[in-house]
Amino acid sequence: MAPSDEDDDSCLLVVILETHENLWSALAEESESPDVGNLSLTTLLQQLLVFFNTFLALNEANELVLIAACGDQSEVLYSSPSLHRESQGPKQAAKTGNASEEVLKNLHALLQEQAARPDGDSARPAVLAGALSRALCLIHKAQLSDGGSSRTRKQPRLLCLKGSPDATEQYISVMNAIFAAQRCEVVIDACMIGASDSVFLQQAAHLTNGIYLRPKHKGALLQYLLTLFCGDAFSRSFLQLPRPIGVDFRAACFCHRRAIDLGYVCSVCLSIFCENVTECSTCGTAFSKNVARTPASKRKDPFAAFVLIDDEWTSKSGLSGFQVIV
Incomplete structure (x- = not known):
């Protein structure tokens, strides 16, 4: 029997990666501890690229968008070729090719631009609200481009990879984005790769039925990504997912x-x-x-x-x- 539209497990995954300089410095210091494990910038990128390629290989209809949150702006580093050209950022290459190649090339250009900024601009915390709002706009545009009913649309998901502490001045705008995601039935997952928890992302995962995780062994980040965040929403009903002890x-x-x-x-x-x-x-x-x-x-x-x-x-x-x- 051919699967119906309701059985379609294709997914649109938007990943928000924080690329703040303070985050990379903190990860480099923590990587020296044997209890935490090595999670340098190179190791993090290697594991993320494996996760991206695995997600795209699970279903040929899966779509992926990678957004970098850096300082006071956000940039689209990669967008699946099937998505509209308008959803790609200004730094997106004219010709879309291999996902790993696109991510590395655009991320390298972004880090160079970020390093050339004044010290005051680079010290600003990453604007999580702006990245969330941009991700929701891309999801909404992709759903409108499908042109079908809700049964034929891909399941939208958001995955936030964050390391720096929350900026309380962003509370209002972040909560507005979370409520918008909840209304649009967009699941928000969070993976904290820093030393502290995020109150914003705890509430986001709780309100949207997502997963909040702060890995104990950061060197094995790829195992967490493949086990918890790679599968579709339907597959999660068969998995023993981690539950947070409490939500702030x-x-x-x-x-x-x-x-x-x-x-x-x-x-x-x-x-x-x-x-x-x-x-x-x-x-x-x-x-x-x-x-x-x-x-x-x-x-x-x-x-x-x-x-x-x-x-x-x-x-x-x-x-x-x-x-x-x-």
Whole structure:
């Protein structure tokens, strides 16, 4: 019996690779420890190229896009020939050939350009939100180009290879990209190759039913990639996937961009603040200064109390002011 459209396991995989100079320096220092394993830039690229070629060989209809997140910009290093020419970055070669050759050539040019920048520009953290937004735009464009129903479209997936710590000032834009991916049913996987965890990617994997992993033995990164991130979404139902012990649901305030455990939420636009303010900086709603002195049974509090219950924000009456309890 011929397989139907519903049985098609072809996938569109967009990989976001962080190419920050500080990341390569940190990996070079960690590679000297025998417990961590060798994960230099050369070793990382070798293992990634094997993973890319294996993914493309699993299904002739699979499509791959590699995006480099470097400083304040993102560049498309490789795009499958079957995708539209418009989805390729300005540094994409005019003639698409071998995947390994394209990746190495474009990455070499990108690193040279990055090294030529001033020290202030190279020290900036990689803009994860920009890379996520660009990846979602490429996925959306590829789905529109299919021209068919949702059953004939390739399964979209995002894989983030990140090493540097989160930048709290990017919280709003990153969460907007995560919610957009959740609405579009795009699975976000994360593989942290740095020394610290990522709160952003933990929440992204949790909200989109993806996989979050920080390998213990970074020298065996290829084994993790082939075992967990190479198969399609249907195959994952037969695998014993790692589950995170806990997900950090802390939010970052909109005023100082720092992670908080307890804060204030605007009842109009749900902006989060770490201090009691008189006016919402996002929507401009004015709050009364005498709200706390009014009895709770009589006042109409412009602030709302929200409690995180079963991963959903739920309003709760009878609280003084407005709180975020995580």
